[in-house]
Amino acid sequence: MTAPPFSLWVYLSQTPLLWLTVTLVVYALADALSLMSGRNPLLNPVLHSLWVIGLFLFLTGTPYQVYFGGAQFVHFLLGPVTVALAVPLYENRVVVRRALVPMLLALVAGSVTAITSVVVLAELAGLPRDIVLALAPKSVTAGVAMGIAETLGADPALTAVAVILTGIMGAIVVTPMMNRLGITDYRARGFAAGLASHGIGTARAFQVDEVAGTFAGIAMSLNALVTSLLVPAAVTLLLR
């Protein structure tokens, strides 16, 4: 007979309820902390949720698959939230139409830079080929990047990690960097944040400014489109 607290744990740790609750509670606390700090970029709620939950899984010896059994309900919403970006695009369509040409050219420049720079830098750093492939689609949102990784024969789980690291770093860097450069055009700032660091950058942009968030959302969706077309070609070209 096992002791009651232990058998309760054995039961709970296998249910989606526990892991869904852990995900929401940890994120809610991390987000409250970020809000209290006046949205200091270093208190990024995703970053701090990751290590807290990761540490918790490690200490309890819980396999990631068991955790994901509960957390998948949150993960699933990545698709619908991409669709939901149509609403801010629609509401700001007048501002967006006026910036159409700079947007489209910035999209091409940014998308090409995102893929080329990561592949070239990773080769220079001497990373193994399978890691280079998994990093290539890192600037687009998780679901899409994982799909691209699969078509490349790379490891989608590693791609997901690269995507989220990229998003967190972009969200932390964007505000101080743009301020240092003296860039005050929130359309351009948001567009760059969404293009380089997808949904996490877009979430950050919405915290700073509504227009920045809208442009970030557009950049994120358009870049998902362009990157899924470009990555396979770029990889064959750059890695031969």
Add this chain to the structure above:
Amino acid sequence: MIACLSLILLCQLTGEIIVRALHAPVPGPVLGFMLLFGVLMLRDRFAALARGPLAAGGIEGAAKGMLAHMSLLFVPAGVGVVQKLDLIAAHGVAIVAVLAGSVILTMLATVLTFLVVGRVIAPAGGRE
């Protein structure tokens, strides 16, 4: 609320079906995003469409509620880093440095292109 969520899911589902049927290299949710935008534009033209989830403020409220918590949705995939600890131990520093360098270069290229092109096509100077 339920009608609004249904509309969003329907757009995504239609997107996925079209992508699978045509073997298009476009992600399903991105096509769904374009579909929802198209539906909203159609509502402007045909007032009869402004009912159910498309009635005043319905879909707008639901979408904004989701977008406000978008970062949360990246947590489950991000926690997957625990599966890759051996890889992080071996190559973590290089991977983080490469990603950091790339994200900064990407943002610079994007923001500078946006600003330079904006200035070239509006030579009058100043804002709009």
